[in-house]
Amino acid sequence: xxxxxxxxxxxxxxxxxxxxxxxxxxxxxxxxxxxxxxxxxxxxxxxxxxxxxxxxxxxxxxxxxxxxxxxxxxxxxxxxxxxxxxxxxxxxxxxxxxxxxxxxxxxxxxxxxxxxxxxxxxxxxxxxxxxxxxxxxxxxxxxxxxxxxxxxxxxxxxxxxxxxxxxxxxxxxxxxxxxxxxxxxxxxxxxxxxxxxxxxxxxxxxxxxxxxxxxxxxxxxxxxxxxxxxxxxxxxxxxxxxxxxxxxxxxxxxxxxxxxxxxxxxxxxxxxxxxxxxxxxxxxxxxxxxxx
Numbered sequence: 001x002x003x004x005x006x007x008x009x010x011x012x013x014x015x016x017x018x019x020x021x022x023x024x025x026x027x028x029x030x031x032x033x034x035x036x037x038x039x040x041x042x043x044x045x046x047x048x049x050x051x052x053x054x055x056x057x058x059x060x061x062x063x064x065x066x067x068x069x070x071x072x073x074x075x076x077x078x079x080x081x082x083x084x085x086x087x088x089x090x091x092x093x094x095x096x097x098x099x100x101x102x103x104x105x106x107x108x109x110x111x112x113x114x115x116x117x118x119x120x121x122x123x124x125x126x127x128x129x130x131x132x133x134x135x136x137x138x139x140x141x142x143x144x145x146x147x148x149x150x151x152x153x154x155x156x157x158x159x160x161x162x163x164x165x166x167x168x169x170x171x172x173x174x175x176x177x178x179x180x181x182x183x184x185x186x187x188x189x190x191x192x193x194x195x196x197x198x199x200x201x202x203x204x205x206x207x208x209x210x211x212x213x214x215x216x217x218x219x220x221x222x223x224x225x226x227x228x229x230x231x232x233x234x235x236x237x238x239x240x241x242x243x244x245x246x247x248x249x250x251x252x253x254x255x256x257x258x259x260x261x262x263x264x265x266x267x268x269x270x271x272x273x274x275x276x277x278x279x280x281x282x283x284x285x286x287x288x289x290x291x292x
Contacts, residue, residue, distance in 0.1 A: 006078065008042040009071035011035055012050065015058065016068055094277050095124040099144035101135040101151070102267060103197040104227050104247045109148065112287045119286075123279045139270055145280065147270035151203055160268040163287045166244045168205055168263040169256035171230075173237040176255075183258040186216035193239040194218035195230050205263050206242035246292040 014024035025035045043049055050064035060068060088094060100109065113125060131138045139147045140155060152160040172178045178188060189211065201207045201221075211217060222239070224230050227247065233239045235253035244265070248256045269284050 004067075004070075005042065006075070007038050008050075009067065009075055011038060012060075012064065012068045013071040013075060021058065090278065093122040094279060095126070096146060096280065096283055097144040098125065098127045098283075099131060099135045099138050099147045100127060100129045101147060101149040103129075103199075104244055105148055105267060106227075108267075108290065108292055111290045112283070116283055116286050120279045120282060136270075139272065142272075145271065146283065148267065149270060150265050150267055152268045152270060157273050158270055159273050160270045161284055161288070162266045162268050163284075163290075164292055165264065165266045166246050166292065168242050168259060168265050169245045169248070170206075170259050171234045171241045171243045171248055171251070171254050171256055173235055174253050174255050176237060176240070178240070178257055179255045181257055183260060183262075185260065186211050186214035189218040189240070190216065192218050193220040193222060195233055195239045195241040196221070196223055197230075198223040198225060204242070205265065206259065209263055210260055 010028060011024060014027045015021060018024050018027060021035060022032055025032045028035070030038075039050055046063075048063040049061050050067060051058045051060050053059075098109070100106070109127065113127075116123075117125065128144065131143075135144070135147045135149060136153050136155065138144045139158065154160075170178070170184050178184055181188075194206070196204055196206070224233070227243075230241050230243070231247075231251050231254055234241050235251070242259065242263075243256070245256050248254055269287055271280065271284075
């Protein structure tokens with residue numbers, strides 16, 4: 001199967017642009033003899049003439065005119081394709097799939113996403129909170145590229161970058177008796193309804209780092225999907241909740257109380273080890289710069 005070479009197409013387009021064989025050769029960084037040889041080789045291969053000489057001018061034949069039209073349609077697409085491939089190679093174009101294991105981090109993430117989209121217009125971004133087998137498995141299985149998590153789990157082939165610190169506090173209504181306390185103790189929750197996000201107790205610090213070591217439990221434990229509902233239930237006095245301190249800065253009718261000696265936490269960005277595209281570093285640098 002015969003395939004048309006790109007070089008004759010480029011030559012014909014430059015001749016049409018510049019009006020002369022000599023100038024076309026200069027634009028293509030070729031000698032005039034190399035240009036003539038390339039066209040002659042094409043003509044011999046296909047058994048057609050691309051142009052006729054009329055004095056010092058070149059007049060395209062029907063075959064040459066067709067090939068020029070083809071060049072004007074095809075070459076811009078190939079040049080654009082080469083530019084796109086170069087962008088991929090240099091990390092200027094691609095896609096990032098971000099997985100979220102931090103339910104209250106949505107607002108913070110959007111403050112990262114907006115400048116990232118402006119800075120990297122050719123990079124697609126997708127955010128997911130739904131994992132079939134958890135965020136760690138999704139990261140290891142290449143389903144996502146970055147995992148936003150407050151609970152980094154070390155695994156071979158993964159790295160974690162801390163982006164900001166915070167303290168987990170107990171959110172209570174402003175008029176709740178515990179609101180006046182400098183800190184709470186495990187037994188203080190024995191008569192309380194504790195609200196958390198729908199995460200297993202093994203991954204909830206209020207249980208693993210506070211209640212379980214003291215052999216204590218809340219009167220009731222229930223889960224809710226959204227931060228807004230959680231804070232509304234707390235403000236109404238119906239429940240208490242362990243939440244990041246920064247989440248309560250603008251919350252109305254809610255106060256944060258220190259949990260025991262304090263539960264210090266950090267949000268981390270997990271990613272696979274190895275060479276990263278420039279836009280991956282760009283995303284993580286922006287995430288580190290955005291403050292809660």
